[in-house]
Amino acid sequence: xxxxxxxxxxxxxxxxxxxxxxxxxxxxxxxxxxxxxxxxxxxxxxxxxxxxxxxxxxxxxxxxxxxxxxxxxxxxxxxxxxxxxxxxxxxxxxxxxxxxxxxxxxxxxxxxxxxxxxxxxxxxxxxxxxxxxxxxxxxxxxxxxxxxxxxxxxxxxxxxxxxxxxxxxxxxxxxxxxxxxxxxxxxxxxxxxxxxxxxxxxxxxxxxxxxxxxxxxxxxxxxxxxxxxxxxxxxxxxxxxxxxxxxxxxxxxxxxxxxxxxxxxxxxxxxxxxxxxxxxxxxxxxxxxxxxxxxxxxxxxxxxxxxxxxxxxxxxxxxxxxxxxxxxxxxxxxxxxxxxxxxxxxxxxxxxxxxxxxxxxxxxxxxxxxxxxxxxxxxxxxxxxxxxxxxxxxxxxxxxxxx
Numbered sequence: 001x002x003x004x005x006x007x008x009x010x011x012x013x014x015x016x017x018x019x020x021x022x023x024x025x026x027x028x029x030x031x032x033x034x035x036x037x038x039x040x041x042x043x044x045x046x047x048x049x050x051x052x053x054x055x056x057x058x059x060x061x062x063x064x065x066x067x068x069x070x071x072x073x074x075x076x077x078x079x080x081x082x083x084x085x086x087x088x089x090x091x092x093x094x095x096x097x098x099x100x101x102x103x104x105x106x107x108x109x110x111x112x113x114x115x116x117x118x119x120x121x122x123x124x125x126x127x128x129x130x131x132x133x134x135x136x137x138x139x140x141x142x143x144x145x146x147x148x149x150x151x152x153x154x155x156x157x158x159x160x161x162x163x164x165x166x167x168x169x170x171x172x173x174x175x176x177x178x179x180x181x182x183x184x185x186x187x188x189x190x191x192x193x194x195x196x197x198x199x200x201x202x203x204x205x206x207x208x209x210x211x212x213x214x215x216x217x218x219x220x221x222x223x224x225x226x227x228x229x230x231x232x233x234x235x236x237x238x239x240x241x242x243x244x245x246x247x248x249x250x251x252x253x254x255x256x257x258x259x260x261x262x263x264x265x266x267x268x269x270x271x272x273x274x275x276x277x278x279x280x281x282x283x284x285x286x287x288x289x290x291x292x293x294x295x296x297x298x299x300x301x302x303x304x305x306x307x308x309x310x311x312x313x314x315x316x317x318x319x320x321x322x323x324x325x326x327x328x329x330x331x332x333x334x335x336x337x338x339x340x341x342x343x344x345x346x347x348x349x350x351x352x353x354x355x356x357x358x359x360x361x362x363x364x365x366x367x368x369x370x371x372x373x374x375x376x377x378x379x380x381x382x383x384x385x386x387x388x389x390x391x392x393x394x395x396x397x398x399x400x401x402x403x
Contacts, residue, residue, distance in 0.1 A: 042160035043116075047092040054090065056082055064093060068259035071099025087111060096156050098259030102172050109157045113148035116159040117141050136190075143189055156229040156256075163189030164230065166256070167203065169210040170223035178264045179213065179224045179377045181206045181363075182253065184272030184296075185240050187232040200360035202226035208363045209269065212374035220378040223264075227256065233273060240273055241335045243280055243301055250281035258286050267291040267377050268312075271362065272324065275300055276337050283309030291315060291376050295353070295362040295369060296324045299337025305347040315376060316341035316348040317369045317387075319356040342387075350390035 048064040055061060062074045075083060083101070087094045087108035094100050095109035123129060123137035140163075147154055147165070156166035172178065183202045193203035206226035213222045230249030233239035257266055266289045270278035278292050279300025292308075293315035294300065305314040318325060329340035341348045353369040356362050362369040368385055375383045386393035 042158065044092045044096060044158045044160060047090050051090045051093040056086060061086075064097065066099075068099030068255075071097055072101075072259075075100055075104070091115065092158070095154070096158065098255050102155070102168070102261060105155055106153050106168075109154040110148050110150075110152075112157055112159075113144045113154065116157075117144035117148065119159075120144065139190055143192070146193070155225065156227075158229075159189070162231070162234075164228060165189050165192050166225055166227045166229040167192075167206070168223055168225050169206055171221070172223045172225075173261050174221055175223035175262070175264045176221040177223075177377060177379060178260060178266045179206075179209055179222065179373075180227050180253075180257070180266060180268050181209060181224065182227055182249075182268060182270040182274035182277055183232065184274045185233045185235065187228045192226070192228055197360065199363045199365075202228045205269070205271070205363040208365060208370060209373055209377065212365070212370050213377045216371070216374045216380060216383070217378040222377060224377075225256075227253070229256065230277065238335075241337075243276060243334075243337070246273070246276040246280045246301070249277040250284070253277060253281045254284050254286075257289060260288075263288065265290045265379070267293065269373055270294045270297070272296045272298065272359065275341070279308060279337070282312070285310060285312070287311060293317070293351075293373055293376055294341050294348075296322050296359050297337075297341045298324055298327050299329050299331070299339060300341055301331070301338050303339050304345070305341075313376075314341070314348040315351055315372075316346070317351050317353040317356075317362060317372065318342045319353045319358065319361060319369070321357065322359045324359055344389070344391070347392055349384075349393040349395070350387040351393065352385045352387050 051061055051064050056078070062070055083104050087104055088111060091108045091111035095105050095112050097105070120137045120141035124134055124141060126134070129137065153168040154165065155168050156164065158164040181202055183205065187202060191201055194201040198204035199208055203226050206224045210222065210224040213220060213224070230252050231245055233245050239245050260266065268278050268289060268291070270292065275294035275297035276299065278294065279302055282292060289310070289312045291313045292310065295317045297316060300308060302308045308314065328336060329338065330336050331338045339346050342350050351369070351372040353362060353367065356364060356367040356369045361367065364370065372384050375381070
């Protein structure tokens with residue numbers, strides 16, 4: 001791998017490039033684009049509002065925004081029949097409710113996906129839609145049909161707009177260690193899973209990581225979540241250059257992790273803009289998050305690993321031909337995401353990404369990055385292969401040797 005340290009001259013050019021990008025963005029989109037957009041009402045919001053007014057056998061339902069612990073106690077007090085009735089009556093609410101039983105959420109989201117598929121099926125034949133609109137409706141209909149199959153474990157689903165989704169691989173209730181894959185730009189319900197460039201999509205990333213974890217330690221009780229339950233930026237515009245989407249995503253990520261069942265240790269794998277989400281969330285995440293690994297990161301909105309305010313181990317990987325290394329790692333007027341996580345000054349544990357190719361190859365089978373992520377996921381830190389130039393990689397891990 002090539003060195004990630006930039007020469008002074010290159011640093012100056014990148015700074016000038018960053019300023020150019022700032023002014024071009026502001027000239028083409030305007031300052032108002034930097035403000036957070038207010039979303040319209042959604043089916044999920046409508047269902048949550050109905051839940052807040054609802055009752056079950058004479059009992060008021062808890063507030064939909066109640067802490068996960070209270071939600072969990074409420075569901076534990078119900079019979080299996082009552083839980084099933086609530087899932088059928090409020091599928092989007094139950095399917096996205098942190099604290100609700102995991103298996104019940106899977107069931108509720110299957111119902112919600114079936115309802116969303118029926119809506120898209122009608123839209124396919126709606127003459128008021130353009131040909132492009134009908135084509136998108138057909139794609140969504142097919143995607144929802146695939147995701148509602150009995151073998152899929154959908155932990156979160158919102159059909160509004162481009163859509164949000166999360167899926168589990170493994171037994172989340174029994175897992176001793178949980179890995180969460182946080183993807184970057186252009187992630188939505190249609191790009192959640194791909195046939196071509198499979199490992200560039202959240203499902204492919206999570207499946208690959210789950211298989212790799214089981215391969216390096218068949219006895220480990222692991223589960224992996226493909227977490228696309230935030231509104232990701234579209235393309236490389238202002239949204240991708242600011243923390244707007246990451247701010248909301250960080251709150252949602254914290255809610256997910258805090259509500260996971262049991263006491264499993266959690267590792268986050270944050271790709272590209274997903275590392276911005278993880279960086280913004282880092283200081284608020286619960287102590288069960290033991291590791292945060294970023295790949296192809298444009299920055300984590302911090303000057304250093306310690307500046308993240310997390311007790312988790314911070315890992316970073318970047319392939320030598322990833323174009324993200326040419327993005328200015330700085331922040332100017334809210335644009336840009338700060339220091340480079342693989343730079344020596346940042347202080348992350350930099351691991352090898354040999355055999356990964358380009359910006360989206362980190363979860364490809366056979367790569368050092370995937371194997372390293374799997375070793376981190378099962379807690380086999382002594383088997384992690386550090387990048388050649390990383391001094392901090394083994395720091396604080398007594399008794400371990402470089403792989």
